[in-house]
Amino acid sequence: MKKTAFLSNVTFAFFTVFIPTLCFFRYSGLNLPFSLFLGSLCGALAATATGFLLAKKRRALFLKKTDEKEKEKFLFHLAMLSDAQKTELVQSALPPPVVRSGKLRLQTDDSLYALQLSFTPVQCDDVARFSRHKSEKQKILLCSAIEENALLLCEQLQIQVWQAEKVYQLFKGQNKLPKTYLSDSFPPKKRQRLRLCFSKRNAKRFLVGGSLLFLTAFLTPFPFYYFLFGSGLLVCAVLTRLFGYD
Numbered sequence: 001m002k003k004t005a006f007l008s009n010v011t012f013a014f015f016t017v018f019i020p021t022l023c024f025f026r027y028s029g030l031n032l033p034f035s036l037f038l039g040s041l042c043g044a045l046a047a048t049a050t051g052f053l054l055a056k057k058r059r060a061l062f063l064k065k066t067d068e069k070e071k072e073k074f075l076f077h078l079a080m081l082s083d084a085q086k087t088e089l090v091q092s093a094l095p096p097p098v099v100r101s102g103k104l105r106l107q108t109d110d111s112l113y114a115l116q117l118s119f120t121p122v123q124c125d126d127v128a129r130f131s132r133h134k135s136e137k138q139k140i141l142l143c144s145a146i147e148e149n150a151l152l153l154c155e156q157l158q159i160q161v162w163q164a165e166k167v168y169q170l171f172k173g174q175n176k177l178p179k180t181y182l183s184d185s186f187p188p189k190k191r192q193r194l195r196l197c198f199s200k201r202n203a204k205r206f207l208v209g210g211s212l213l214f215l216t217a218f219l220t221p222f223p224f225y226y227f228l229f230g231s232g233l234l235v236c237a238v239l240t241r242l243f244g245y246d
Contacts, residue, residue, distance in 0.1 A: 006051075006054055006055075009050060009054055010047045010050055010051045010054070011047070013043075013046045013047050013049075013050035014043040014044065014046060014047035015043065016046070017039075017042050017043045017045075017046035017047075018039045018040060018042065018043030018046075019039075021038065021039045021042040021043070022035055022036060022038075022039030025038045025039060070168075070177070071164065071165070071168045073181045073183050073184075074168055074171065074177060074178070074181065075117070075144050075164055075167075075168070076181070076182070076183050077178060077181045077182050077183065078117040078144070078167075079117060079118050079119045079144060080182045081117075081182075083103060083104050083115075086104065086115055086117055087100060087103075087104055087105075087106065087115060089176075089178075090106060090113070090115055090117075090142065091106055092176055093170055093171045093174045093176040094106065094108065094113070094170075095108070097109070104116070105133075107135075107137065108137075110137055110138060111137055111138045111139075111140055112133065112135045112137040112138070112139050112140065113140050113141075113142060114130045114133075114139070114140070114141050114142065115142050116141060116142065116143040116144075116146075117142060117143060117144050117167070118144065119144070121143075121144075121145040121146055121147050121150075122141065122143045122145070122146040122147065122150050123147055123150050124147070124149055124150045124153050126150065127141070127150050127153045127154055127157065127159065128153070130159065131157045131159065138160065139157075139158075139159045139160065140159070140160040140161075140162060141154060141159055141160065141161050141162065142162045142167055143161065143162070143163060143164075143167075144163070144164050144167070145163065145164065146161060146163060199240075202240055203237045203238075203240040204237075206233045206234070206236045206237035206240060207233075207234065207237040209230075209233045210229075210230045210231070210232070210233030210234040210236075210237060211230070211234075212230075213226045213227075213229055213230030213233065214226070214227065214230040
């Protein structure tokens, strides 16, 4: 939730309670100053409660978005790793004892794991290949994505499927998420640079810079260029505030 929407909702809550309570106290026989005081108090309590609830919701939404971005980076990181690196990383996150039992295979005392952590969704052929592995242990398939038909086949073959969310929560719960991701080493694309430059958060910086140039113009014998560049920064501030990236 944006700050302007947050303030708008808090103000709305204040006046929604303030006006009827003011009228109620006034027509109950109380004088106007005391009615204003009581009405303002009720409105402030309502605004405070609304602000608390909205702030809590805002924090939850922020954490959810942050978690979602980290999950995407983590899945991309896994898909970019070699088979041996994937196996080693997943082995470190599973509760011990865990041993390797082949390429992209891990097993514990009662479970057999197959790793399909790639950009391509798991298909029916992948599931059938895993099902042919002779073992009495519970078979568990770890994947980033899986086709619907393959998921139905897993249910028929009694193979558990851990998709992207559960794989991410496994690593997060065991505190085994990588400290750095492979995507962090890639140079930012031009579009990403553009989003950074014209983010709405930069509107304040453009405004401050333009204002300083206007003030400086009064202290120099050549104010034209200061007014020119200051005007440009103020225009950028307005445009970025209205049309900039979130």
